[in-house]
């Protein structure tokens with residue numbers, strides 16, 4: 001059996017990323033410091049952050065506590081963050097990253113992503129609604145944002161740069177102008193949205209993929225009671241009981257066996273441990289193919305806030 005526990009995936013620029021990390025979206029500032037400390041104690045070395053999550057300072061506190069205790073060194077950790085939609089204008093990009101570095105209390109990131117291809121009006125509000133309750137868009141093209149991202153690598157503020165929520169056509173546009181190619185595309189990915197075509201495309205271009213919301217994001221703010229709950233899927237539960245594992249563990253193992261990086265979020269110590277405990281079993285090829293059949297275009301994070309944006313990644317029939 002392949003041992004994935006210490007697995008890393010190599011980017012096209014040579015940097016390596018641990019295949020498994022901790023998500024931090026929706027982790028409250030009052031909870032995230034302990035969660036990151038617990039995760040580092042348990043062996044996590046990759047933390048997925050974003051300016052938009054509003055908790056980078058508290059993530060940084062945990063990192064510094066563990067460095068001060070001698071549990072890890074900065075170079076043992078892989079830190080990702082993301083450029084929010086209101087900072088796409090090229091002259092705002094470096095300042096946005098520096099604000100993230102200040103919050104995290106580090107002097108470089110391992111990976112900085114454009115969070116979404118959609119730019120929003122740069123007026124200070126992260127969600128700049130107008131009086132009619134609609135988000136105000138900016139007309140910045142993400143290819144211009146990318147050129148500003150490249151400068152961050154040259155200035156050693158981040159080791160690698162990449163994308164998040166970009167579709168095939170949008171990635172192709174980036175590749176046409178890139179001097180530094182994106183090393184990663186972070187996208188929603190789980191059995192209800194297995195993203196096979198987009199993953200195959202990214203792989204063909206040497207772009208690694210990170211699977212976000214791998215457990216189906218049950219704590220997403222827009223969840224409705226009638227929405228399906230991935231971890232409660234009867235077929236998944238039956239499969240998990242056969243392996244004597246939990247549905248969450250099967251969902252995470254599924255991604256690791258596809259050689260995808262994955263970043264489940266939890267602020268609960270027992271779950272942070274449970275989610276990491278997936279390196280002692282292997283799903284058969286037959287079961288991997290069975291899980292593939294769950295695909296139903298079931299997107300939990302459609303970003304309806306940005307509907308109508310000319311660069312919305314999910315609004316046309318591209319993938």
Ligand SMILES: NC(=O)C1=CN([C@@H]2O[C@H](COP(=O)(O)OP(=O)(O)OC[C@H]3O[C@@H](n4cnc5c(N)ncnc54)[C@H](OP(=O)(O)O)[C@@H]3O)[C@@H](O)[C@H]2O)C=CC1
Pocket residue numbers: 022023024025026048049115164165186187211212213214215216217218219220231246248249263264265266267268271272274275301
């Ligand atoms: N680039 C992007 O646009 C996006 C990136 N992401 C990234 O991906 C990460 C993960 O995705 P996210 O949407 O948060 O959702 P996940 O699919 O990771 O689900 C998180 C939820 O599952 C619960 N949970 C975690 N482990 C278990 C378990 N073993 N058993 C039962 N419940 C469990 C958590 O509860 P609790 O915390 O209470 O334990 C939380 O409610 C984000 O946190 C973020 O870092 C996510 C969305 C968009």
Ligand SMILES: CC(C)=CCC/C(C)=C/CC/C(C)=C/C=O
Pocket residue numbers: 025050221222301303305
């Ligand atoms: C409705 C509320 C309370 C928040 C909206 C959050 C939002 C705009 C999410 C969309 C982007 C997203 C899924 C980011 C995760 O990284």
